[in-house]
Every structure is written in structure tokens, then in C-alpha cells.
Amino acid sequence: MNFNPETTRNLALAVLNNEADAVRRLTERVDEAFLEACRHILECRGRVVVTGMGKSGHIGSKLAATLASTGTPAFFVHPGEASHGDLGMITRDDVVIALSNSGETDELLTILPLIRRLDVPLIALTGNPGSRLGQDATVHLDVSVEREACPLGLAPTSSTTAALAMSDALAIAVLDARGFTADDFARSHPGGRLGRRLLVHVADIMHTNDAIPRVGPEAPLKDALFEITRKGLGLVIVADPDAHLLGVFTDGDLRRTLDRGESLEALTIGQVMTQGGHAARPQWLAVEALETMESKRINALPVVDDDQRLVGVLNMHDLLRAGVV
Incomplete structure (x- = not known):
């Protein structure tokens, strides 16, 4: 172990600055594609089904939870399980959101033909607009970053932060368009402190x-x-x-x-x-x-x-x- 406090501090600051820059660059991508994605979610008659592998899956799981708690019925489906029966959870009234930094995740590509056969809107968040997932999507949201915050360029860091930030922007934009209120939020969180503060008279x-x-x-x-x-x-x-x-x-x-x-x-x-x-x-x-x-x-x-x-x-x-x- 070669722990140097100054080096460690500088690296931590570099990570935060890198990720902050990645999020700031997303503001240029809140465009017509973003608005179209919002419209698909708002017009969904069923549920929003979110999917993704690895770290993208963790971000997707959080997106599904945020949507579900803010007025949009949503759940997460693991793409590996989807090809072994869980795809039956998706109906023709649903909207699918898929997250993949590369846009070439095998497990997602495997289920793409099945999603197309259902003829449901597919919203993709990738770091590669030219990828197969990006090209096959009904709407593609670009969450690419110049470089990862990891000094090795290997661990998903800035890319997952960008995907998380864009996911939050999507969920909150939809929340506002629905007219979702603090009281609505409290009703879906009755056991939490916020729910008690907003529900107890x-x-x-x-x-x-x-x-x-x-x-x-x-x-x-x-x-x-x-x-x-x-x-x-x-x-x-x-x-x-x-x-x-x-x-x-x-x-x-x-x-x-x-x-x-x-x-x-x-x-x-x-x-x-x-x-x-x-x-x-x-x-x-x-x-x-x-x-x-x-x-x-x-x-x-x-x-x-x-x-x-x-x-x-x-x-x-x-x-x-x-x-x-």
C-alpha cells in the first residue's frame, strides 16, 4: 500500500470534476428526442419496463423505482432473465427503457427482436448512438462521456453518473407533466418520514x-x-x-x-x-x-x-x- 494523502485528495477532486463535467454536457442533449421519450412514457397505457445489465442495470433499477414512486407504474426486468421467461412480463401496452453504455450488450441484443415483435416503444440510453441498440430504439438518448473518471478508464464511473442524471431528468420531467404533487408522493410513501410529514394531520x-x-x-x-x-x-x-x-x-x-x-x-x-x-x-x-x-x-x-x-x-x-x- 502506498497511501499519499495529497495524491488521494487530488484524485478524488479529479473524479468529482470529471463527473460534474459529464453531467453538465447532458444539458445540450435535452432535445426533441428527450421530449419524445417523455411523451411515450406519459402516453403509456401499461407500465414502463426498465432493463439493463451490470452497472447499467443498477441505474435502470433506480430509474424504475423513481418512476414508480412518482406516479408512473414501472418495474425492472433483468435482461438475462427476460430471455428465459420474464419477457412475458412485457405487454403491448408497455414502454421499454433499455440502458447500456456500449449499446452492444449481448443480453439486451438477444431480446431486441422480441421487443420489436411486441411493437412497443423502446427508449434507449446509451453512450454510443451508432450502436445496434441505439439504432434499433424508437428514441435514443445520448449519455456518452468523454472519459471515465476511473484513472484506468475501466470502471464505469462518469458513464453511470451521466446515465443516472439523464434518468432522473426523464423521471422528474414526467412527474411534472403529470401534475404529481407532494401529497401524491406521500401516499406512495406512507411508511417513510416524508409520508408522515405530508399525511398526518x-x-x-x-x-x-x-x-x-x-x-x-x-x-x-x-x-x-x-x-x-x-x-x-x-x-x-x-x-x-x-x-x-x-x-x-x-x-x-x-x-x-x-x-x-x-x-x-x-x-x-x-x-x-x-x-x-x-x-x-x-x-x-x-x-x-x-x-x-x-x-x-x-x-x-x-x-x-x-x-x-x-x-x-x-x-x-x-x-x-x-x-x-
């Missing part, structure tokens, strides 16, 4: 009814403190008999009251509460409540309806349990 996690720490404005301060302790949410909400929100009282309000040296026995909650205060709505996304708490530096929020009537309460622990934080 305040009404889903707030405390309601008897779980709400609530007193009237004339309640003695000590009764309000007992209510805070019983409900364990770090605050008590002050409301009138019709449940209209009047104010809140928190641990911070208690400290400020003690600092003023006032007699706790003589006070009512209405005299020391924070009037009005911030409140959430049941229809808010939970992440909106989180943003309010963070910006106002508070740990709990009353929840009110459109008439400012108290319907619930939630605190930071509820957001943590829901996986929103």
Missing part, C-alpha cells in the same frame, strides 16, 4: 374531550396547576363556558408569576394566563403545528375550530410519537 394525533387540560378563567391558580399535573401536557387551556379559547398557562407562565412574588393562593388563572396565544387547526398538517411550535419556541398548542372553539390540544411529544419530528 393535527386531528389525527391531538388529545380531545376529557384529555384536554382545561379550566375556566375564574378557576383558582392552584386548581389550574392540578389540571396541568393530571393531564401531563405541560399546559392548561383557559376557555369560556362555550369553549372559546381565552388563553393558556404553561410552566413558563408559572415561573414568571413566581418571579413577580405574587401570592399563588390569591390568584385566578385568568389573571396570570397568556391571553389569546397561538393555536392550531384540526385540518393542519402536523408539520405545520411543528413549525409554529419551533418558531414561537413553545412545546404545546391548543387546537381550535373555525369559530375559535377548543377541540383539542397537542404537544411536542405527540409529534415525536407520530414520527413527524
Whole structure:
């Protein structure tokens, strides 16, 4: 081993610059062929079937996953398996995307006649427009690079980065054309943190009814403190008999009251509460409540309806349990 820190650092920078240049050059190839590829995907009545061997296959698998999670039904088929039965997964309503840097991958060329027989659109991403795959494709997208980032010129590096970037451009262009939204994305990712942030509403996690720490404005301060302790949410909400929100009282309000040296026995909650205060709505996304708490530096929020009537309460622990934080 001959590890030289400076040499290693310079090589790493050279790799990053090489791959960045390869991606920048792709901007010149977002042309009519690219738009035609998008149209074929958007008009597909079946599914987008992505295929590729080796490193191109890994990029293809990622493209299929990106399409599937952004509104385009898609899956990956290994070309080696396709010629042994999996080609039956492709129907006449589908679109095929094939990736190959050389455009001459044997396993892909083997199934080309079968794809032509199905008469489905074939979108090829290759580094060789003159290759057999490039020539036989309905649409060819040029992802060629001047040289690999590998100093030996052997390991697929810049070529796979270029194919990945063009694949992402294709998927995101189609996403936008479909009008795919953040809510749509969340529905296909319900188990992920992003899905929880975009799907969980305040009404889903707030405390309601008897779980709400609530007193009237004339309640003695000590009764309000007992209510805070019983409900364990770090605050008590002050409301009138019709449940209209009047104010809140928190641990911070208690400290400020003690600092003023006032007699706790003589006070009512209405005299020391924070009037009005911030409140959430049941229809808010939970992440909106989180943003309010963070910006106002508070740990709990009353929840009110459109008439400012108290319907619930939630605190930071509820957001943590829901996986929103």
C-alpha cells in the first residue's frame, strides 16, 4: 500500500470534476428526442419496463423505482432473465427503457427482436448512438462521456453518473407533466418520514374531550396547576363556558408569576394566563403545528375550530410519537 494523502485528495477532486463535467454536457442533449421519450412514457397505457445489465442495470433499477414512486407504474426486468421467461412480463401496452453504455450488450441484443415483435416503444440510453441498440430504439438518448473518471478508464464511473442524471431528468420531467404533487408522493410513501410529514394531520394525533387540560378563567391558580399535573401536557387551556379559547398557562407562565412574588393562593388563572396565544387547526398538517411550535419556541398548542372553539390540544411529544419530528 502506498497511501499519499495529497495524491488521494487530488484524485478524488479529479473524479468529482470529471463527473460534474459529464453531467453538465447532458444539458445540450435535452432535445426533441428527450421530449419524445417523455411523451411515450406519459402516453403509456401499461407500465414502463426498465432493463439493463451490470452497472447499467443498477441505474435502470433506480430509474424504475423513481418512476414508480412518482406516479408512473414501472418495474425492472433483468435482461438475462427476460430471455428465459420474464419477457412475458412485457405487454403491448408497455414502454421499454433499455440502458447500456456500449449499446452492444449481448443480453439486451438477444431480446431486441422480441421487443420489436411486441411493437412497443423502446427508449434507449446509451453512450454510443451508432450502436445496434441505439439504432434499433424508437428514441435514443445520448449519455456518452468523454472519459471515465476511473484513472484506468475501466470502471464505469462518469458513464453511470451521466446515465443516472439523464434518468432522473426523464423521471422528474414526467412527474411534472403529470401534475404529481407532494401529497401524491406521500401516499406512495406512507411508511417513510416524508409520508408522515405530508399525511398526518393535527386531528389525527391531538388529545380531545376529557384529555384536554382545561379550566375556566375564574378557576383558582392552584386548581389550574392540578389540571396541568393530571393531564401531563405541560399546559392548561383557559376557555369560556362555550369553549372559546381565552388563553393558556404553561410552566413558563408559572415561573414568571413566581418571579413577580405574587401570592399563588390569591390568584385566578385568568389573571396570570397568556391571553389569546397561538393555536392550531384540526385540518393542519402536523408539520405545520411543528413549525409554529419551533418558531414561537413553545412545546404545546391548543387546537381550535373555525369559530375559535377548543377541540383539542397537542404537544411536542405527540409529534415525536407520530414520527413527524
